[in-house]
Amino acid sequence: MQTPAAQTTLARLVVAGLAGDTGKTLISAAWLTAAAGTAARNLDTFLMPASAILAALARAAGRADIAVVEGNRGLFDGMDAEGSHSTAQLARLTGTPVVLVVNAAKVTRTVAAQILGCQVMDPKLNLAAVIINRVASRRHEAVIREAIQQTTDVPVLGAVPAQETLELPSRHLGLVPVAEHPRSEEILERAADLVAENVDLDALLALAGEAPGIEAPPAVPASTSSGTKARIGVARDVAFSFYYPENLEELERAGAELVFVSPLADTALPDVDALYLGGGFPEVHAARLAGNRGFREALGRRIAAGLPVWAECGGLMYLARELVVGGVAHPMVGAIPVSVEQTGRPQGHGYVAARVDTPNPFLGDGSAVRGHEFHYSRITRGADTVPTALAINRGVGIGGGRDGIQVAKTLACYTHIHAAGVPEWAPAMVRAASGGQR
CATH class of the missing domain: 3.40.50 (Rossmann fold)
Incomplete structure (x- = not known):
């Protein structure tokens, strides 16, 4: 019309x-x-x-x-x-x-x-x-x-x-x-x-x-599980804003209640059962993220206690020990034992094809994963010693043909995934948040 x-x-x-x-x-x-x-x-x-x-x-x-x-x-x-x-x-x-x-x-x-x-x-x-x-x-x-x-x-x-x-x-x-x-x-x-x-x-x-009509398939019903929904925190502010809307919708469809949090502004981590740390520009806001010590330390304690966390790109950078920008080292959460440096040129840019070769809370062992990466940062210390869950067939990841740093119940990747291409991810994240196992 x-x-x-x-x-x-x-x-x-x-x-x-x-x-x-x-x-x-x-x-x-x-x-x-x-x-x-x-x-x-x-x-x-x-x-x-x-x-x-x-x-x-x-x-x-x-x-x-x-x-x-x-x-x-x-x-x-x-x-x-x-x-x-x-x-x-x-x-x-x-x-x-x-x-x-x-x-x-x-x-x-x-x-x-x-x-x-x-x-x-x-x-x-x-x-x-x-x-x-x-x-x-x-x-x-x-x-x-x-x-x-x-x-x-x-x-x-x-x-x-x-x-x-x-x-x-x-x-x-x-x-x-x-x-x-x-x-x-x-x-x-x-x-x-x-x-x-x-x-x-x-x-x-x-x-x-003049475009031909496309018939929509029947909508998949949302989860009808009874009881309290799993509360999944989603970091969303100017430092973390890279989310496919479908990813958030699929989490809700799988039975999650989304709780939006700000690592920049919130003084403490709300009561959540899991956390989704998407990409964004932590390097632009590194000083402010470092200055919010209360949130960083609260998140670090929760991760050490077993909080399931899925982190992508900027989220990985935030979970590192430090983020170096312009020669200045800013302390980050420290949940994963690596140091990250922001560089002046792309370190990974394009499609990623990977295979899961280590059991983890979010992706099935042996499953194929497709995604994309676009990052100017790189891991300068710790990449060769941290445990990882993904073997990279195409792309860069954290380097050395690997991606998906796994610590406790945290999986941190440079790879961004789309829920429609990795349909197991959202239900698995809700299960992890609910205390279930794969």
């Missing part, structure tokens, strides 16, 4: 495509969530099976006027020369029409060559339209439009002028998170106005209407 609200939301979502994806889906997803006013979902053909992707898209589309899927990197860029797990592969799987956003800065006819190349690369792909981005003038736009018309049959839905004042700031992992940007809503509104003025949103909505 082409409502004004749908057009407004669509304009805000198109902004993400114009800004360009950072390659860090958990950060860009937060910007998409702010733009749409509803949780952005991850659709990744490496992390999750096709059935889970189709189910997630069907459920999201069924509750909305339009479902917009933001591509990651270039259209055909994947994990190998064949473009495995690329945006194009996802578009073919879901039958989604592709609207190509092309950067026109300092080029003219080359834009047409790029579009033609995408058509020739995969004739079966529904390359339905193009939006020209960062045009310098109306004359610049006119030349590009004419070149596209002469060379291809792909319609142009609009041309957006370059706007340096709307550039989103970045740092080492990509965009600055939306929660930390003081003018995020203003920027989204101004950029959306720019899109609405220069892109045919009616045509874009009509294209979405």
Whole structure:
């Protein structure tokens, strides 16, 4: 249904495509969530099976006027020369029409060559339209439009002028998170106005209407176990914000009550039965995390007493003995006997494939695990002596072909997992929180 609200939301979502994806889906997803006013979902053909992707898209589309899927990197860029797990592969799987956003800065006819190349690369792909981005003038736009018309049959839905004042700031992992940007809503509104003025949103909505329907499978009922729910703490503040919403939902579906905690602001750990420490930017907030001694020490005592903890990337860094940033060592929780250093270059970036080879509370021994990593930190002391549970077949992890530091009932990985790709994880975490065994 082409409502004004749908057009407004669509304009805000198109902004993400114009800004360009950072390659860090958990950060860009937060910007998409702010733009749409509803949780952005991850659709990744490496992390999750096709059935889970189709189910997630069907459920999201069924509750909305339009479902917009933001591509990651270039259209055909994947994990190998064949473009495995690329945006194009996802578009073919879901039958989604592709609207190509092309950067026109300092080029003219080359834009047409790029579009033609995408058509020739995969004739079966529904390359339905193009939006020209960062045009310098109306004359610049006119030349590009004419070149596209002469060379291809792909319609142009609009041309957006370059706007340096709307550039989103970045740092080492990509965009600055939306929660930390003081003018995020203003920027989204101004950029959306720019899109609405220069892109045919009616045509874009009509294209979405041509996408084939996807039937959602029956929803899996939530746990109906009687008694008190397991209370699982989730660290969530500006230092820890990298969570797939599906992971939190699956924990609740498995019978958990989520209790959000802040290692930055809370003076003590609440009464929880387990803790989920996600990724984020502990390196940016290292001094404040170190200064909250009460929380650090309380968490350390609970871990030593057997509190089940699942930690990913930034969570691993926080559980270390110390985090060194810019040559300054900040004391952390000390639950795992390693030292971590923040470096100036990526230490692990991309998909991870691993196999569990050690019994642990969260993942079955011998099971395959897929995930992704993106970290500038590395373990400088202790990596070769700590017990680990994951053998890395693809990726870096903590180094030496290993990941998943295991101490007591804590498992700390550089790898981020998605619950749809590791369906055993959420029920196992709830069992661990409830005192059960695998």
